[in-house]
Amino acid sequence: MKKYDVVIVDDHLLFAQSLKGLVDSFEEFNVLFHANNGQELVDKLNTVSNTPHIVLMDVNMPVMNGIEATAWLRKNKPEIKVLALSMEDDENLIIKMIKKGARGYLLKDIHPTELQTALQEVIDDGFYHTKHVSKILQKSMHGMVKNESQLSDNELRLLELVCSEKTYAEIANEMYLSPKTIDGYRESLFKKIGVKSRVGxxxxxxxxxLYQL
Amino acid sequence: MKKYDVVIVDDHLLFAQSLKGLVDSFEEFNVLFHANNGQELVDKLNTVSNTPHIVLMDVNMPVMNGIEATAWLRKNKPEIKVLALSMEDDENLIIKMIKKGARGYLLKDIHPTELQTALQEVIDDGFYHTKHVSKILQKSMHGMVKNESQLSDNELRLLELVCSEKTYAEIANEMYLSPKTIDGYRESLFKKIGVKSRVGxxxxxxxxxLYQL
DNA sequence: TTAGAAAAGGGGAAAATTCCCCTTTTTTGT
DNA sequence: ACAAAAAAGGGGAATTTTCCCCTTTTCTAA
Incomplete structure (x- = not known):
């Protein structure tokens, strides 16, 4: 029987290596190769002739993260199915990954047998949603999740820059905008997010x- | 040849499981059992007659974390050697774990062969310091690491309360101290930590x- | 017990943040 | 081409944060 090819994209070498062992131990699956980040995945897919059926994708990675890599795959290799596998249990992150094309989102503390089930279902049904992911998707359909997609690009940019010791005047300078404009963005962010101070x-x-420590 | 027994303490099941596979593949080592957190480790060590030579200890865990568990081991099972294995690359955390008795501190993105080397050296020499850990220890000896142990109780308390939308006046009220005293703590924290704003x-x-999200 | 250190508190002011209400410029849909 | 909407910018002021230098109270060790 032909095995399904899996590619692992994860910057934690130890985890990736042992994950490979686990996946190889599954009857129906076989690890094709491993990439340390999104960029490495793109490079390897562009040079290697063999394309995998599934990519097990970490989300937080240096150089090119899982979101960007998943977006690239949908555009350039749409036949490859992405299954997100991350430590981050964050509603917006999960939604973002699925919007970009991930067929499911697993947390790294799942049971090994669930990984096998998930891989199989992604092959058979095209997706695998844990109860947890289903609940988040349900909520997001009813606008229960404050998704930052309703924040403008500049507001998001400010939200990042605000996580620093820069003053608003310095931030305005960096964004080539008037301090008064920044003040407007700030006010808008306060309203949308429901806070009343920069610390909020x-x-x-x-x-x-939205801000990586 | 008798193999050395290893116990894995990690709340990420998938990681723990595949790590077990990796460790079992080493000639000289054998995984005795796995615990999901420090409390489970303590419970199992208290019921099982067999004690391991080495504990591979995650740091961030629910219920009882790696620091508490390592402290418990030093007090109750000093013959067991703890090797920390964490994602957290944080100077204070590394120092804290080693102070509590860890024989080394590995990041989860190390190469699998380095794990084998580390286990072997912990058995042979009693410790294994990566270059990274050595550098941090060297720095800490020269007071180059800003360790929060030199912050007073009130300063630490303020540091937590500052992570909120409260004003300093409100914080002063909550701590039953004059706003001016709080202002003094704040100034002291700025100096000790090396920042110049509340966001810092x-x-x-x-x-x-110090502040749990 | 008594001097010195540490903790707590104060005065005053410049800088930064927050708030509200308003004008100009740019973009967008038809 | 033009009206409406969105983005950018402004005036002005209250509040909060930040800073510096100083006094009083409390703890601590010789």
Whole structure:
């Protein structure tokens, strides 16, 4: 029987290596290769003739992260199915990955047998949603998740820059905008997010993974 | 040849499982059992007659974390050697674990062969320091690491409360102290930590786990 | 017990943040 | 081409943060 080819994209070498052992131990699957980040995946797919059926994709990675890599795959290799596998249990991150094309989102603390089930279902049904992911998707359909997609690009940019010791004047300078414009963005962010101080913005940005510590 | 027994303590099941596979593949080592957190380790060590030579200890875990578990081991099972294995690359955390008795601190992105080397050296020499850990220890000996142990109780308390939308006046009220006293603590924290704004304090507190999101 | 250190508190002011209400410029849909 | 909407910018002021230098109270060790 032909095995399905899996590619692992993860910057934690130890995890990736042992994950490979686990996946290889599954009857129906076989690890084709491993990439340390999104960019390495893209490079390897462009040179190697063999394309995998499934990519097990970490989300937080240096150089090119899982979101960008998944977007690239959908555009350039749409036949490859992406299964996200991350430590981050974050509603917005999960939604973002699925919007970009991930067929499911597993947390790294799942049971090994669930990984096998997930891989098989992605092959058979085209997706695999854990109960947890289903619940988040349900909520997001009803607008229960404050998704930052309703924040403008500049507001998002400010939200990141606010997580620093820069003053608003310095931030305005960096964004080539008037301090008054920045003040407007700030006010808008306060309203949309529901906070009343810069510290509130910082806390929100960090909780929602918009600012990487 | 008798193999050395290893116990894995990690709340990420998938990682733990595949790590077990890796360790079992080493000639000289054998995984005795796995615990999901420090408390489970303590329970199992108290019921099982067999004690391991080495514990591979994650740091961030629910219920009882790696620091508490390592402290318990030093007090109750000093013959067991702890090797920390974590994602967290944080100077204070590394120092804290080693102070509590860890024989080394590995990051989860090391190469699998280095894990084998580390296990072997912990058995042979009693410790294994990566270049990274050695550098941090060297720095800490020269007071180059800003360790939060030199922050007073009130300063630490303020550092937590600062991670909120409260004003300093409100914080003063909550701590039953004059706003001016709080102002003094704040100034002292700025100096000790090396920041110049409240956002700087928030970022420091979060990076160092002093404030739980 | 008594001097010195540490903790707590204060005055005052410049800088930064927050808030509200308003104008100009740019973009967009038809 | 033009009206409406969105983005950018402004005036002005209250509040909060930040900073510096100083006094009083409390703890601590000789």
């Amino acid at each position: 913005l910082v806390l929100y940005a960090i909780k929602n993974g | 304090l928030v970022l420091y507190a979060i990076k160092n786990g």
